[in-house]
Amino acid sequence: MAQIIYGNEIASDIKVELKQRIEVYRQAGKRLPRLVVVLVGNHPASVSYVRGKEKACIATGMENELLRLDETVTQKELLEVVKDLNRNDQVDGILVQLPLPKHIDEQAVLHAIDPDKDVDGFHPYNLGNMMIGANTYLPCTPKGIMELLKRIGLDDLSGKTAVVIGRSNIVGKPIAQLLLQANATVMMTHSKTKNIKEITRQADILIVAIGKARYVQSDWIKKGAVVIDVGVNRDENQRLCGDVDFDSVLSKCGYITPVPKGVGPMTIAMLLSNTFDAYEKHIME
Numbered sequence: 001m002a003q004i005i006y007g008n009e010i011a012s013d014i015k016v017e018l019k020q021r022i023e024v025y026r027q028a029g030k031r032l033p034r035l036v037v038v039l040v041g042n043h044p045a046s047v048s049y050v051r052g053k054e055k056a057c058i059a060t061g062m063e064n065e066l067l068r069l070d071e072t073v074t075q076k077e078l079l080e081v082v083k084d085l086n087r088n089d090q091v092d093g094i095l096v097q098l099p100l101p102k103h104i105d106e107q108a109v110l111h112a113i114d115p116d117k118d119v120d121g122f123h124p125y126n127l128g129n130m131m132i133g134a135n136t137y138l139p140c141t142p143k144g145i146m147e148l149l150k151r152i153g154l155d156d157l158s159g160k161t162a163v164v165i166g167r168s169n170i171v172g173k174p175i176a177q178l179l180l181q182a183n184a185t186v187m188m189t190h191s192k193t194k195n196i197k198e199i200t201r202q203a204d205i206l207i208v209a210i211g212k213a214r215y216v217q218s219d220w221i222k223k224g225a226v227v228i229d230v231g232v233n234r235d236e237n238q239r240l241c242g243d244v245d246f247d248s249v250l251s252k253c254g255y256i257t258p259v260p261k262g263v264g265p266m267t268i269a270m271l272l273s274n275t276f277d278a279y280e281k282h283i284m285e
């Protein structure tokens, strides 16, 4: 039987540690770290994610501000909001929740965020630094996945085959880079790949971020593999589930993350960790 990797417990340890580090600065008379989240419209999943981020900030003693903008906000107005936050030296981290409404150019907004406050790690400057292995803000979900792998003793992936399903800018593309930097042999698959399961069956580490409920079945899995499920879906009964058919894969793999309580809480913990890093940099300036 596989071991279940409870990301929520690991995330909770990370938050306790961050809380202690913030307290040390507070007692030394420093201001608190501050994260500003910009939410455009009322996308239900986004509202729920943003709430999770807010709760986590409160738990660690960080200041959190939520700027809610109407669905009809223009791109120019949104860019002005971002520029104001860039100029505000009390703000350490800026996160613009995605997706944005269709009339807004997402890349233009991500470009506008000061790379030094880009705690999502989505600015091309930070993505470029990640690509060359330089020290930078890493996108939160991929960073959280690498942390989970470390916690099960997989720091160095030399000789391991890693397969990624999904090629999003938020997860698939950056996690492939990080796995490569950890010396894995990486294969990327996506919705246009033929015979995906022939490829996934070679995976010692399988990262699934395709957004299809219970898409990956046990015959896709190499015995003993580490399976990381990034999916958050509702099944036909409106039950929360991942991209992996957890119950059937459990008896085949070596390790697996559950949904919920797996990758999701790690994403938030890494957001706080990036915000803390930005804060430390800012208060030392």
Ligand code: GUN
Pocket: 095, 096, 097, 098, 099, 120, 140, 141, 170, 267
């Ligand atoms: N939407 C879904 N995941 C994310 C994330 O990690 N960051 C932002 N900004 N938006 C998201």
